[in-house]
Amino acid sequence: MHIPDGFLNIATVATTYAVSVGGVGNAVRIANKKLGEKQVPLMGILAAFIFAAQMLNFPVAGGTSGHLIGAALAAILLGPWAGVLIISCVLIAQCLIFQDGGLLALGANIFNMGIVASFSGYYIYRLFTSLMGSDRRGTLVGGFAGAWGSVFLASIVCAVELAVSGVLPMAVVLPAMAGIHTLIGIGEGLITGAVLSLVLATRADLLQLQRI
Amino acid sequence: MKSKWWLIGLAVCLLVACLSPLASSSPDGLERVAEDKGFIDLGQEAPFQIIADYVFPGMENEAIATILAGLIGTLILFGVACGLAWLLKSRKGRAAA
Numbered sequence: 001m002h003i004p005d006g007f008l009n010i011a012t013v014a015t016t017y018a019v020s021v022g023g024v025g026n027a028v029r030i031a032n033k034k035l036g037e038k039q040v041p042l043m044g045i046l047a048a049f050i051f052a053a054q055m056l057n058f059p060v061a062g063g064t065s066g067h068l069i070g071a072a073l074a075a076i077l078l079g080p081w082a083g084v085l086i087i088s089c090v091l092i093a094q095c096l097i098f099q100d101g102g103l104l105a106l107g108a109n110i111f112n113m114g115i116v117a118s119f120s121g122y123y124i125y126r127l128f129t130s131l132m133g134s135d136r137r138g139t140l141v142g143g144f145a146g147a148w149g150s151v152f153l154a155s156i157v158c159a160v161e162l163a164v165s166g167v168l169p170m171a172v173v174l175p176a177m178a179g180i181h182t183l184i185g186i187g188e189g190l191i192t193g194a195v196l197s198l199v200l201a202t203r204a205d206l207l208q209l210q211r212i
Numbered sequence: 213m214k215s216k217w218w219l220i221g222l223a224v225c226l227l228v229a230c231l232s233p234l235a236s237s238s239p240d241g242l243e244r245v246a247e248d249k250g251f252i253d254l255g256q257e258a259p260f261q262i263i264a265d266y267v268f269p270g271m272e273n274e275a276i277a278t279i280l281a282g283l284i285g286t287l288i289l290f291g292v293a294c295g296l297a298w299l300l301k302s303r304k305g306r307a308a309a
Contacts (some may be wrong), residue, residue: 001242006256031300040301041218044294045225051289052228055266055282057236064244065236089293093285099264102256155241167251176249180241203217 001069001151001158001181002094003109005102009165016161017107023115024088027081034212039078042206046074047086049195051093058187066184069113069154072121072147073192077199079211083118084110108161112154121150122211136200139207140193147192148185155181222290229282232266233275 008016050070057065070090075083091109094100101109128142159177163170199206239247246252263269263281271277 001240003242004255005258006254007246007251028300031297035297035301037301040294040297041221043297044290045218045221047293048222048225048286048290049228052225052232052282052286055229055232055235055278055285057238057240059236059238060241062244063238065238065240067235067240085296086293089296090289093289093292097262097288098266098281098285099258099261100266103258158242162251167254168249172249173245176245177241180244184241 001113001154002101003105003158005104007165007167008105008108008161012161012165013104013107016111020107020110020115023084024110027084030081031085031212034210036210038209039082039212042078043082043086046077047089050074050086051090053191054090060183060187064180066187068188068191069117069151071113071117072125072143072150072188073195075118075122076125076143076146076196077206078209080118080122082212083122084114087114087118112158116157117150117154120153121146124149139196139200143196144189144193148189151181151185151188152178225286225290226283229286230279232282233278
């Protein structure tokens with residue numbers, strides 16, 4: 001869902017940059033207060049894993065592929081503000097080194113896949129664990145739902161940005177983006193669930209860390 | 213052994229990066245919509261290219277060039293995110309105000 005340069009108009013570029021700079025600044029401020037020794041290697045591992053996993057496009061229906069965003073996974077393990085920081089690191093590196101996602105569109109990409117996906121994924125997960133309990137079943141079901149919801153909502157916000165930029169009418173771009181990402185979100189949910197299951201089996205204490 | 217769990221984690225990440233040539237080369241969700249709805253041509257090339265499209269430049273074997281790009285990116289992200297987290301963590305206490 002990395003937006004290249006040329007899709008968004010100047011007003012959308014400026015607005016999303018302003019919101020993302022503010023969001024990342026706030027994430028730095030909060031992490032500065034709350035981040036502890038134990039979270040340091042986990043931040044590194046999650047950023048490295050999410051980068052590597054984002055390269056692995058998996059096929060979905062009709063000659064289309066999808067890949068992990070990873071914001072929900074990062075937010076579930078470390079909290080939504082840490083998720084914003086991790087995804088921002090990944091997106092900035094992808095933009096500057098790998099020419100994936102435009103320089104002008106970076107603000108929108110951080111907003112969609114960093115801020116929107118982290119917070120929606122985290123709070124959907126929390127909703128499920130508060131209803132079902134945070135045992136193994138609640139964690140995995142909540143992880144799947146949070147991951148699916150994060151992709152779905154990020155795609156809707158992306159569609160709104162495209163429509164506001166005058167690329168296509170909302171009535172055309174919104175159902176198209178939401179439709180294909182309904183399927184891609186299933187992949188996100190399955191990968192997130194598999195990683196959470198692995199963490200539960202090997203280092204369940206990581207799920208008890210303070211969320212940021 | 214327990215304190216070195218992140219080494220195992222990093223090894224898993226590097227293994228995942230080595231699978232990158234197996235990735236589907238079909239357009240992703242946004243690219244599919246952009247192609248179907250006819251606005252893919254609005255997209256502009258980046259003004260500079262370093263390891264563009266996850267293929268390390270100047271290599272004959274594209275699979276190896278992709279794996280190399282993946283390994284480099286994975287190590288960079290591990291270093292950058294650990295470094296950022298370490299900076300933020302280490303200032304805790306000193307700047308308690």
